[in-house]
Amino acid sequence: MAVLTSLAILLALGSWQVSRGRDKVRMLVVDARQAAAPPLDLTDAGPHTALAQRQRVTLRGRFLADRQGLLDNQVHGGRVGYDVLTPLQITGSDRVFLVDRGWLPGGPRRSDIADWDTPSGEVTVVGRLGRPVDIPFVSGSAIEHFGPLWMVAEINTSELNAALGLDLHPMVVRLEAESAHGFLRDWPVVAMTPQRHYGYAVQWFGLAAAVLGVYLAAGRRRARELKTTGVTDANLSTK
Numbered sequence: 001m002a003v004l005t006s007l008a009i010l011l012a013l014g015s016w017q018v019s020r021g022r023d024k025v026r027m028l029v030v031d032a033r034q035a036a037a038p039p040l041d042l043t044d045a046g047p048h049t050a051l052a053q054r055q056r057v058t059l060r061g062r063f064l065a066d067r068q069g070l071l072d073n074q075v076h077g078g079r080v081g082y083d084v085l086t087p088l089q090i091t092g093s094d095r096v097f098l099v100d101r102g103w104l105p106g107g108p109r110r111s112d113i114a115d116w117d118t119p120s121g122e123v124t125v126v127g128r129l130g131r132p133v134d135i136p137f138v139s140g141s142a143i144e145h146f147g148p149l150w151m152v153a154e155i156n157t158s159e160l161n162a163a164l165g166l167d168l169h170p171m172v173v174r175l176e177a178e179s180a181h182g183f184l185r186d187w188p189v190v191a192m193t194p195q196r197h198y199g200y201a202v203q204w205f206g207l208a209a210a211v212l213g214v215y216l217a218a219g220r221r222r223a224r225e226l227k228t229t230g231v232t233d234a235n236l237s238t239k
Contacts, residue, residue, distance in 0.1 A: 014204035021197030061090040065118040069150035081105040102183035127173040
């Protein structure tokens with residue numbers, strides 16, 4: 001019974017990794033398709049325009065420099081830093097998008113925050129849409145304040161709206177590497193490649209095959225022992 005349970009678990013884990021690999025392949029295909037498409041101009045698009053994950057968009061508007069903040073615990077090259085998050089109000093509209101402008105290194109202390117420039121006039125930026133994780137990373141208030149800046153561990157648009165007095169769009173714009181007014185931007189489409197998922201699947205299936213092989217070998221050995229014991233008993237009974 002234990003062997004059957006182990007096999008079921010190992011095969012399920014292998015199948016799950018195969019499924020995750022296929023999901024990542026689909027994500028990469030969609031991303032490649034979005035990358036080849038011209039960006040949607042959100043300045044002219046209406047507020048009810050359907051928007052998709054990873055869609056390329058262009059925005060023209062004004063950065064709200066007095067309400068920008070940081071996304072904490074962002075690591076690049078083994079160094080901890082922050083992503084700069086700046087609200088951008090679209091020209092001629094009251095719509096506001098939170099723009100992730102990229103990564104800056106942190107200092108020895110969390111309060112050591114680098115300076116950066118934010119243009120005061122109208123800007124045009126190009127980026128990709130993404131949905132933030134609307135679950136606070138810590139209990140209680142997820143927003144810290146360092147002077148005029150705020151800092152969060154996860155992007156929660158509802159909390160930010162209440163704290164900043166804004167009505168942010170639920171999707172965040174991550175600036176593309178070629179767009180102006182950003183910092184270091186190196187955002188992989190997927191955290192783990194399909195090949196790694198398939199590699200893990202091979203390992204789980206291999207373990208299942210090993211368990212089955214050990215079980216069958218043990219069964220054959222036990223059968224031979226029983227057969228040998230039966231022959232010995234028969235010989236003894238004839239004497």
